[in-house]
Structure formats: C-alpha cells, structure tokens
Amino acid sequence: MQSRSAVYEDWTARPDDFNVIPLLRDARGRQYTYLRLSVTDRCDLACEYCMPPSGEDDHALRRDLLTFEEAARVVSVFASAGIRRVRFTGGEPLVRKDIVRLVELVHRRTEVEQLVMTTNATRLSELARPLRDAGLHGVNVSIDTLDADRFAEITRGGDLRRVLAGIHAALDVGLEVKLNIVPLRGRNHDELGRIVDFAWSLGTSPRFIELMPLGEGAKLPPSMRMNTDDVLEVLGDRVSDDAPAGVEGHGPARYRAAADGSGHRVGFITPMSDEFCDTCNRVRVTARGDIRACLASRRAVSLRNIIRAGGDDLDLAWAMVWSLSGKDSGHHFLDQAEDEHERVGMSLIGG
Ligand code: SAM
Ligand code: SF4
Numbered sequence: 001m002q003s004r005s006a007v008y009e010d011w012t013a014r015p016d017d018f019n020v021i022p023l024l025r026d027a028r029g030r031q032y033t034y035l036r037l038s039v040t041d042r043c044d045l046a047c048e049y050c051m052p053p054s055g056e057d058d059h060a061l062r063r064d065l066l067t068f069e070e071a072a073r074v075v076s077v078f079a080s081a082g083i084r085r086v087r088f089t090g091g092e093p094l095v096r097k098d099i100v101r102l103v104e105l106v107h108r109r110t111e112v113e114q115l116v117m118t119t120n121a122t123r124l125s126e127l128a129r130p131l132r133d134a135g136l137h138g139v140n141v142s143i144d145t146l147d148a149d150r151f152a153e154i155t156r157g158g159d160l161r162r163v164l165a166g167i168h169a170a171l172d173v174g175l176e177v178k179l180n181i182v183p184l185r186g187r188n189h190d191e192l193g194r195i196v197d198f199a200w201s202l203g204t205s206p207r208f209i210e211l212m213p214l215g216e217g218a219k220l221p222p223s224m225r226m227n228t229d230d231v232l233e234v235l236g237d238r239v240s241d242d243a244p245a246g247v248e249g250h251g252p253a254r255y256r257a258a259a260d261g262s263g264h265r266v267g268f269i270t271p272m273s274d275e276f277c278d279t280c281n282r283v284r285v286t287a288r289g290d291i292r293a294c295l296a297s298r299r300a301v302s303l304r305n306i307i308r309a310g311g312d313d314l315d316l317a318w319a320m321v322w323s324l325s326g327k328d329s330g331h332h333f334l335d336q337a338e339d340e341h342e343r344v345g346m347s348l349i350g351g
Contacts, residue, residue, distance in 0.1 A: 021317040023082045026324045033084045034282040039102060041287045043092040045120055045155040049182055049217040053156055066289040070307050072105045074285060077316045079111040087116045094123040100130045107135025122158065124166025129173045138176030141167055145188045146198055154187060177204045182211055183226040192234045200264040207253050207267035227273035239266055283324060291323045299323065
C-alpha cells in the first residue's frame with residue numbers, strides 16, 4: 001500500500017494529524033457541499049457542442065471506470081467531508097449499465113441529503129420510476145430545441161419524442177424536473193421563448209447555460225455563442241428584471257421571475273459573462289475516478305488509484321482536500337489557448 005505521505009508528497013500545508021476526515025475547504029475559504037459524479041464518458045447522442053460525431057476517441061475502458069462499490073465509497077467519504085448533494089452525470093448517465101443499482105447503492109450507503117441527475121432523457125421514460133424508487137430526487141434534462149429535425153441535427157441523430165416522453169415520465173412519478181438549454185445563435189436562438197413557455201407549461205424551470213469553449217464547444221464559431229444578455233433580449237417581456245422570491249440555489253444558476261407574476265422563473269448559468277467562481281461549492285469526479293477541482297483545470301488526483309492501492313477512507317479524504325486546496329480563484333477559460341480546451345470535452349470530465 002502507498003503511504004499517506006507518498007500520496008500527499010506535494011502538499012505542503014498538510015497537518016500533522018491525519019486521523020480525522022476534514023471538511024472540504026480550500027485556501028480561499030470556499031466550502032464544498034456539492035459533488036458532480038460522472039458515471040460514464042459515453043453517450044447515445046453526440047451534441048455538436050459536446051461530443052465529436054463519432055464519439056470521443058479516448059473513452060474509458062470498463063476496468064478504468066469506478067466500480068459501483070468504489071463510487072459508493074467515494075461518495076460516502078465525500079459525505080463525511082461535508083458533501084450534501086450529489087449529481088450523477090456523464091456522458092449520459094442512463095447509458096451506464098445498471099445505473100439504477102448505483103443510485104440505490106449510493107442512497108443506501110451514504111448520508112447525502114439529495115441525489116439528482118443531469119440527463120438527455122432518451123432512456124428516462126423507462127427509468128424514471130425505478131430511479132425515483134432508488135432514491136433520486138430530481139433530473140435536469142438537456143433539451144435545446146422543440147423541433148424534431150433540429151433536435152436530430154444538434155444531437156446528431158437524437159429522437160426528440162423520446163426526450164419528451166422522458167420528461168413527462170419524470171414529472172408523472174414526482175421527480176423534480178428542470179430543463180437545460182445551451183443557446184446558440186443560428187441554431188436555436190429563434191425558439192428560446194417557445195422553450196421557456198414549454199418549460200413553464202409543465203411547471204418546470206428552464207436554465208440557459210452559456211456555451212463554454214471546451215471540447216467540441218471550442219470548435220464552434222464564436223459568433224454562435226450567446227451570453228445571458230443576448231438571451232434576455234430574445235426573451236423580451238416574458239422575463240422581469242427581478243429575482244423571484246424564495247429561490248433556493250444549490251448551484252451557480254441565477255434566476256429571474258416571469259414578468260406575468262405567475263411565479264415561474266428562468267435560470268441563467270453564466271460561466272463566460274459573469275464568472276461565479278468566488279462562490280463555487282462544487283467538486284467533480286470523472287468516470288475514471290479522478291477528482292477535479294474545476295472544469296477548466298487539468299489538475300486531477302485519481303481516487304480510483306488510491307482505492308486500488310489499498311488506501312483507506314482517510315487517504316481518500318486527504319486526497320480530496322489536497323486536490324481542492326490550491327484551487328484557483330477563477331476558471332481562466334479565456335486566458336488559455338483555445339486548443340488547450342479542445343482536448344478536454346464536457347463528456348470526458350463530466351458536465
Ligand atoms: N448527457 C447529459 C446531458 O446532456 O444532460 C449529461 C452530461 S452533459 C455533458 C451536461 C450538460 O452539459 C448538458 O446540459 C449539456 O448541454 C452541457 N454542455 C455540454 N457541453 C457544453 C459546453 N461546451 N458548454 C456549455 N454546456 C455544455
Ligand atoms: Fe451526450 Fe449530454 Fe454531451 Fe449531448 S451534452 S453529447 S447528451 S453528454
């Protein structure tokens with residue numbers, strides 16, 4: 001087994017006493033309460049801003065993935081270190097074989113308060129009920145258009161009907177549902193209002209995510225990028241200038257209320273136009289078990305290797321602290337060469 005000091009040899013600030021699981025705090029005082037756990041880097045779609053047409057050429061082999069036991073153990077240590085909420089993501093989490101069993105295992109074994117998932121929903125109509133029964137609280141569904149042909153183009157072959165069926169199935173079984181949209185000029189900018197109306201008609205909140213220059217997203221012409229002000233302009237008088245009352249927030253979305261007083265709301269995730277890094281509370285684990293402090297950071301520590309080398313829960317916990325301790329104050333997406341980002345897409349890191 002690797003000694004603790006070998007695992008942390010680079011970490012200059014380590015305390016003498018390793019015998020307690022620490023709270024996850026970084027050197028800038030940010031505390032981490034939200035884990036995004038990628039369960040696969042594969043997907044049944046290939047959205048043009050995320051996945052190359054023929055899929056990533058660097059997919060993890062099955063033996064490289066965290067097993068369900070390993071994933072549940074990692075989450076349990078995170079929970080002891082202050083993580084309260086876990087989001088399963090990917091790639092597409094629903095293509096991971098037996099995903100319901102993983103959700104159930106994490107639910108049963110850990111002290112996490114809320115389990116949620118981000119999904120493209122193509123398999124959700126069959127899986128919504130078992131996922132809810134396994135302990136899942138809610139899903140964020142990615143849906144960039146309500147036009148079937150356009151959907152097939154953006155996702156390179158996806159069937160919009162399956163996604164819509166998945167959304168309805170999730171609502172029917174009582175999962176909390178939000179919709180994620182990446183606004184792109186020349187792609188879906190002309191139907192953003194329609195998508196908002198659709199989301200509100202279902203009683204859900206739409207959330208617009210600014211395109212990040214990662215992976216395939218870095219290859220799209222900058223003229224396609226729309227920031228929050230661009231989206232607000234398209235939404236016009238649907239949306240008021242005010243934040244809605246009583247909005248809970250676990251993540252970076254900022255919300256605006258519907259202008260008609262209906263109580264509906266719309267969220268904006270603004271990594272490009274209004275960096276929210278100073279309040280970041282999230283940490284990511286890739287499908288291979290690498291902990292990453294930030295989407296934009298190359299810095300990674302393999303929790304899988306620590307487990308497979310016989311490390312104990314304290315080894316894992318202090319590796320988590322070490323990987324977060326030096327986290328930068330911002331993401332610097334725009335400072336780095338674009339081809340740096342092109343190499344690492346959202347589906348490989350976990351979106
Ligand atoms: N397959 C699932 C899905 O599509 O919801 C989960 C993984 S996906 C990588 C998570 C989210 O990342 C999706 O809402 C997707 O639209 C978003 N996304 C992917 N690439 C992006 C990029 N370059 N910029 C902004 N958002 C992106
Ligand atoms: Fe797949 Fe989600 Fe990426 Fe689309 S955004 S290719 S559904 S992982």
